[in-house]
Structures are given as structure tokens and as C-alpha cells.
Amino acid sequence: MFTVYNIILYLHIFSVILVIGPIFILFPLLNKLKYQVENQESELELIRFVLRLSEYAGRVLIIMGILLIWLGGWKWLESWIVMAVLLLICAIIFMERIFSPAIRKIESEEEESRIILINKLKQYVIYYISILLIAMWFMIQKPVLW
Template sequence: MSVYYQLILYLHVFSAALSIGPFFVLVPLIGRMKVADQAALGVQLAVFQSAVRIVKHAGHLLVLSGVLLILSSGYMWTTSWVAMTILVMLASIVFLARAFKPVIMELKEDGKDRVRLLRILNRKLWIYILLLMLMLYFMVVKPSFW
């Protein structure tokens, strides 16, 4: 295994961890948002948005390093686990683009039903985590579907 491949693989694993990790920190943060005053809620929502931003940028590195790994590994783009990873990745990009921002914007407005909005935010957070874990499964296990 070349040093180039090892470096790209390391960057890929690092960016995968950075793409998933921040969301696990947000799970207890949502619980704290239920009882926070409006000023504290604003800070917590800023932390939430920062975590989403980190995940987005880590996703860029993840995709780039994944493409380089596929090109240098000999796997075909039509290999089932590669194709399934790409499919789930596209779904997660569409989901991430719409999942959090509208709910966060509503939460910033005082007087909205915070409990209902936090329930929605929590559900979307777990859906996104599951999509990321599914991609991680495909990349690690490399199952053969066809």
C-alpha cells in the first residue's frame, strides 16, 4: 500500500469521523434547549448551526478523498457498495440542505411552540445520523448487492 493511498485513506476516515461526530454532541444539546431562556437558546442554536457547518465542510473532504480512493483502489463506480454509498450520500445532501435551517429559524422566533420544534429537530438529527451510519456501513463492510 503506497504512502499516497495511506494518506488519502487516513483523510477519508478522519473526515468521516468529523462528518458524524458533531451530531452526537447535539443530541444532549437539544435536551438543554427545552429549558433554556431565549438568550441561552440563541447561543445553543448558534452552536447547532456551527456543528452543521463543520459537518458540511468535512463532507467535502470526505467526498474528495472518497473519489481519490476509488480511483486509486481499482473498485468500479458500479460496484454495489460504491453505488449504494453514492445514492445514500446524494439523499443525505438533499436532506441536510433542508433539514435544519427552517426549524432553527422558527426556534429563533420567541413565542413559537419550542417543544414541538425541538421534537422535529431531534427527529431530523437522528434521521441524518442514520443516513451517515448507513454510508459508513457500506464503506466499511462493502456488502455485495449485485
């Protein structure tokens, strides 16, 4: 039997999939951009779409997480909640400060510096995925740190 809590939990899990999953498509897209100077608009638009999808799914993730904490009777100062929230805030800041400016620079740069920017963007994607996976570990394992 589905309860409100279970429905919110499934929405929360589905939003995690939408936040992390599509980010992995950025690797082949960035590889393609590295060697494609002309007609790169469709790849850049797809990258923007993936980042926007991840951003909006992240909002659903946070809202559903808040509801799960409230309905589940968890305390806001539990160590795993505090750490997951801090990491998600880092991920949001990282996404806003790093990805959009990097994509704008890729559009405007000549080929040599564009390749360097694309390689940096790949590193940023790895950092972003790492932050999200660590936050997910805290939510799943619920370690008691204090």
C-alpha cells in the first residue's frame, strides 16, 4: 500500500536519478565539442538542457527531501542531514558559478583555448558528480558523525 511518505520517497529517488543520470551524457558531448569547431550549437544546447534538467530536478529533490525529513520525524541537526544539505548547497553553487560561465567561454574562444576549457569543464563535471554522490551516500547510509 502506498502512503504519502512512500510517494514522496519515490519522487525523491526519481529526482536523484534526474539530477545525476543525465550529467553523464556530458562526457561524450564534450569529447565531440573538442574536435568540432563548426556547427557546435546543437551540442551546446543539449549541454544547457542537461544542466537545466539537473537544476530543476535538484529543486524537486530538495523539496521532497524537506517533506521526507518532516514526515519521517527526523531532526534537522542529525549529522547526515546537515552534511547532505551542505554538500547540496555546494553543488548548487558549483553549478551556478562554474558551468554557465564555462559554456559561454567555450562559445567565444578560439580552438586552442577552447580545448583547454572543454578539458576543464570535464574536470568540473567529475567534481560535480563526486559532490552529488557523496551527498547521496550521506542520505543512504545516514552515518552518525556527532
